Amino acid sequence: GSSEGEPTAPEDGAADGLPIGWAWDDLEAPAVEAAEQRPYRSLSSIALDFAGGSGFVAPGLGAAQGAQFLLTDMLGDHILFGGVSAVQSDDFGDFIDRFSGSLLYLNLAHRLNFGGGIFRFSGLFQDVSLNLFEEDAYGGFFIAAYPFSKFSRVELQVGIEQSRRVDRPDIFDLGLTRRNTQPDIRNLTRQGLLTTNVLSYVKDNTLWLPTGPIDGERYAISFGLTSCFSCTTISDVTENEVTRSAVGENYSVILDYRRYLRTSLRSAWALRGYAYFSDGEIPGRAILGGPHQMRGYPRFSMAGSRVWLLNQEWRFPILDGVALGFPFGTIRLPGVQGGFFTDIGQSWVEGLDPEGTWGSYGLGLRTSLGGALVLRWDVGRRFRIGDNDPPVRFDAGEEFDDTFVDFFFGFNF
Numbered sequence: 390g391s392s393e394g395e396p397t398a399p400e401d402g403a404a405d406g407l408p409i410g411w412a413w414d415d416l417e418a419p420a421v422e423a424a425e426q427r428p429y430r431s432l433s434s435i436a437l438d439f440a441g442g443s444g445f446v447a448p449g450l451g452a453a454q455g456a457q458f459l460l461t462d463m464l465g466d467h468i469l470f471g472g473v474s475a476v477q478s479d480d481f482g483d484f485i486d487r488f489s490g491s492l493l494y495l496n497l498a499h500r501l502n503f504g505g506g507i508f509r510f511s512g513l514f515q516d517v518s519l520n521l522f523e524e525d526a527y528g529g530f531f532i533a534a535y536p537f538s539k540f541s542r543v544e545l546q547v548g549i550e551q552s553r554r555v556d557r558p559d560i561f562d563l564g565l566t567r568r569n570t571q572p573d574i575r576n577l578t579r580q581g582l583l584t585t586n587v588l589s590y591v592k593d594n595t596l597w598l599p600t601g602p603i604d605g606e607r608y609a610i611s612f613g614l615t616s617c618f619s620c621t622t623i624s625d626v627t628e629n630e631v632t633r634s635a636v637g638e639n640y641s642v643i644l645d646y647r648r649y650l651r652t653s654l655r656s657a658w659a660l661r662g663y664a665y666f667s668d669g670e671i672p673g674r675a676i677l678g679g680p681h682q683m684r685g686y687p688r689f690s691m692a693g694s695r696v697w698l699l700n701q702e703w704r705f706p707i708l709d710g711v712a713l714g715f716p717f718g719t720i721r722l723p724g725v726q727g728g729f730f731t732d733i734g735q736s737w738v739e740g741l742d743p744e745g746t747w748g749s750y751g752l753g754l755r756t757s758l759g760g761a762l763v764l765r766w767d768v769g770r771r772f773r774i775g776d777n778d779p780p781v782r783f784d785a786g787e788e789f790d791d792t793f794v795d796f797f798f799g800f801n802f
Contacts, residue, residue, distance in 0.1 A: 431462040431498065435469070443474075466498035486525075487511055495532075503533040508550075513557070518674045518692040522577045526552040530585075540594040548585040554578060556623075574738075575671060576628075581620030583638065587613040595649060599757030600726040601801035603657045603704065608646040615639050615669075622670060639669035647802060652703070661700040661802050668694065668739055677736040678781060680797035684732050685749035685771045690781045693736035695743075700802060702730040707754070723757045730767065733774075745777040749793070755801060763801040768794050 439459040455474030461467065473490035489511055495504035509527040516522070528550025536542040556577040588611070595605035615638045624631045644664045651657045663682075667673035672694040678686030683698060708725040733748035751769020758764050771789055773779070778789055787793075 429464070431464060431466040434462045435460050435467060436462075466496070468495040468497065468504075469493070470495075501533065501535050503531070505529065505531045516577075516674060517676050517689060519689060520575070520577060521557040522554050523557055524552060524554040526550050526554075528552075528583075541590070541592040544587075544589040544591060546585070546587040548583075550583050550585075551581075552583050553580045574740075576623045577671060579617065579620060579622045579638070579671065581617040583615060583617050585613070585615045587611060595647075598655065598726070599723060600755050600763050601704070602647070602649045602659070603655065604649050604651050606646075606648045608644070611641070611643040613639075613641040613643075613673075617670075637669045639667050639672045641665070641667040641673050643675075653705075656703070656705040659700070659702045659704055659802070661698075663696070663698040663700075663734075665696040666694070672739050675736075677734050678779075680765070680767070680795045681799065681802070682732075683734050683747070683749060684730065684751070684767050684795050685769055685793040686747070686779065687781055687783065691736045691747075691779060694739045696734070696736040698732070698734035700730070700732050702728045704728045725754055725756050728753050728755065730769070744780060746774040747779045748772050748774075751793075753795075758798075761800050763797075763799065765797040765801060766794070767797070768792065 437458065438461050440456070441458075442456045443454065455472060457472040458470070460469040469492075471490070471492040473488070475488045489509060491506060491508035491510075493504060493506035496502065507527075507529045511525045513521065513523050528548060530546065530548035532544070532546050534542050534544045554577055589609055591607075591609045593605075593607040595602040595607050597603065617633075617636050617638045619632070619634065620636050620638070621630050621632045622636070623629070642665075644662070646662045648660045649657045650660070665675035667675075674692045674694060675696045676689050676692045677683050677696050677698060678690030679688040683691075683700075705727050706724065707727045710724045711722040713720045713722070729750075729752050731748065731750045733746065735743045735746050737743045749769050749771045751767055753765055753767035753769075755763050755765040770792055773789075783789070783791075
């Protein structure tokens with residue numbers, strides 16, 4: 390026994406009272422004992438986490454280059470991200486005219502996450518309808534997100550910019566190729582001071598496998614309004630410039646709902662409903678076709694200001710994984726998941742009626758590439774409701790009734 394008053398170790402712990410295996414012996418190192426204790430100050434510990442460059446060359450047109458950087462503190466309370474790019478120029482004035490860049494700051498130290506930034510973009514751009522326009526814009530923005538719980542939050546985006554945009558003829562206007570959507574009669578030319586406001590409510594309680602969600606639901610409802618002040622636009626009737634003190638350039642309502650119902654421990658029925666509506670002087674556009682929207686149709690096809698889409702898919706496991714043994718070691722490949730799918734949807738532009746309802750069905754395989762990145766392969770057939778073919782241009786020699794093959798790399802719905 391021990392003498393009276395002498396401490397003894399608890400039956401299930403060490404002499405210091407901690408459970409066995411929980412003692413941190415490194416704290417007794419001389420260097421640690423001599424270290425000065427001081428409060429953590431996040432702003433003084435910000436350091437460069439990432440920096441990179443990029444560039445491209447278009448033969449006969451020129452070249453462009455850019456750079457990006459990311460700074461954070463050790464706990465990730467503060468994030469600073471920036472990027473710049475510039476097109477090849479002959480003189481300094483031309484370089485300034487073609488300079489683009491943005492700077493974003495995020496504060497994640499509190500329950501209310503917020504941030505802001507500035508930007509300047511100048512150059513030739515295409516929207517999701519592949520309409521070509523030249524724009525010179527600069528301004529700033531504020532963003533915020535407030536979580537009601539671990540699974541739901543509200544988001545706010547507010548921006549202001551001075552913009553000058555000029556519509557340019559593209560290969561569709563010149564008749565060099567067929568559009569992958571209904572004819573778009575918009576004139577994108579306008580100039581003025583723009584304000585953008587977007588309010589969203591988001592919920593997400595999904596459970597994931599490496600190839601995507603398998604249980605729960607996630608959805609986002611967004612309302613957006615873009616207004617133009619002292620705005621100069623082109624009249625649809627006279628094609629002359631019209632100046633107005635204020636005009637609603639466009640407003641948008643977007644709904645994206647996803648539900649995952651388990652049919653076994655590792656299989657599920659995945660359902661996604663998507664709706665987009667925009668109107669105004671220059672309505673926004675959303676796309677219907679593409680591997681991440683409606684499979685079997687070209688990417689960026691069937692753009693419209695009114696879009697609805699329904700994706701259904703039954704997901705089931707095929708392989709848990711594959712291990713290949715070599716003399717130098719074993720290489721383990723990720724598992725493979727299968728799926729039977731059906732997609733259906735419509736898109737049309739303001740002032741016109743829908744030309745038809747189209748869709749696709751088939752089966753596919755997918756595997757994880759790490760994190761949320763998935764490699765997906767789908768094969769299927771297209772179908773229509775009604776007599777009209779979709780307003781798209783398929784690859785050379787491909788017809789609407791042919792079997793299609795789609796490859797997709799990215800985030801699986």
